[in-house]
Amino acid sequence: PLPVIFDGDPGLDDAVGWLLALGSPEDLEVLGFTAVHGNVPLDLTTRNAGVVLALAGEAGRNVPYFAGADRPLLREGVTAASVHGATGLPAAGLPEPLRGPEAGHAVDFIIRTVRARPGEVTLVPTGPLTNVALALRMAPDIAPLIREIVWMGGSTGHGNRTPAAEFNALVDPHAAQIVFGAGVPLRMIGLNATMQAVATPGRVDALRALGNRAGAVCAELLTFYAGVYRDRYGLDGGALHDPLAVAAALRPDLLDWQSMDVQVETQEGLNLGRTVCDLYGVTGRPANAQVAVGVRDGAFFDLLLERIARLP
Numbered sequence: 001p002l003p004v005i006f007d008g009d010p011g012l013d014d015a016v017g018w019l020l021a022l023g024s025p026e027d028l029e030v031l032g033f034t035a036v037h038g039n040v041p042l043d044l045t046t047r048n049a050g051v052v053l054a055l056a057g058e059a060g061r062n063v064p065y066f067a068g069a070d071r072p073l074l075r076e077g078v079t080a081a082s083v084h085g086a087t088g089l090p091a092a093g094l095p096e097p098l099r100g101p102e103a104g105h106a107v108d109f110i111i112r113t114v115r116a117r118p119g120e121v122t123l124v125p126t127g128p129l130t131n132v133a134l135a136l137r138m139a140p141d142i143a144p145l146i147r148e149i150v151w152m153g154g155s156t157g158h159g160n161r162t163p164a165a166e167f168n169a170l171v172d173p174h175a176a177q178i179v180f181g182a183g184v185p186l187r188m189i190g191l192n193a194t195m196q197a198v199a200t201p202g203r204v205d206a207l208r209a210l211g212n213r214a215g216a217v218c219a220e221l222l223t224f225y226a227g228v229y230r231d232r233y234g235l236d237g238g239a240l241h242d243p244l245a246v247a248a249a250l251r252p253d254l255l256d257w258q259s260m261d262v263q264v265e266t267q268e269g270l271n272l273g274r275t276v277c278d279l280y281g282v283t284g285r286p287a288n289a290q291v292a293v294g295v296r297d298g299a300f301f302d303l304l305l306e307r308i309a310r311l312p
Ligand code: BDR
Pocket: 011, 012, 013, 014, 039, 080, 083, 126, 127, 152, 160, 166, 167, 168, 241, 242
């Protein structure tokens, strides 16, 4: 199995993605969860990491989790409670975390884990890239040791939080630009792909019909989320952004990829946080990322359902 650290801001779609990971032991060795500010403040994203582990039962029992950065590198924090609820996990009857977060900072955990297994560790960030950028700045020696970074964020086209910018890119654009400039093999799963992976009412029913607690919780979270996606984006349910990034780590063949140069706009203004994707190679700059440009959505959802079914 692929050794992976999941870094994110749960956040209901992060939570569904992390459950997909915990239900996939033959493909993924979950080394730890690291929480970052984002959808809700850091104290809540950290606690929610513990809740996800408790939901996974035996699969989550020995997985450590850590608190990371509580704000972006330079800008003020931005949250998304209207999309994810005040706590980040809008579902009733969730379990308490079995234990608290580990002592020490998420960034130190990332650095020592990558150094301990050179060339092996994949990072799957599904939130603002603050923790990952800090790790690369504090320990530049880890850049050539990271197997790959598989990030949910950005877009080849339009944004969601502003017309130009996707939420994770917008919240910490400076961190994103550091990561895209670090020379680490990188995959970007942006809105152009994730908005095609929608939790339609039929899919939510299928999760609920699994009959286990994890399926019921996913269904409840995605039902909350669907309202926002119908009203704001005209979709027939919430977009499965972060679960698609987790799936990309375990089954990259579920997406189509194109190598290109990606730069992140860090200037204040209309385009702040835009991932400027050189789709046609017009800059002549070498590619720094493989960007998801297509998704086999049916096969992706079948995988998600199969793996959530295995949890308690
Ligand atoms: C991303 O923003 C967050 O609100 C979601 O969790 C996802 O990671 C989508 O733009």
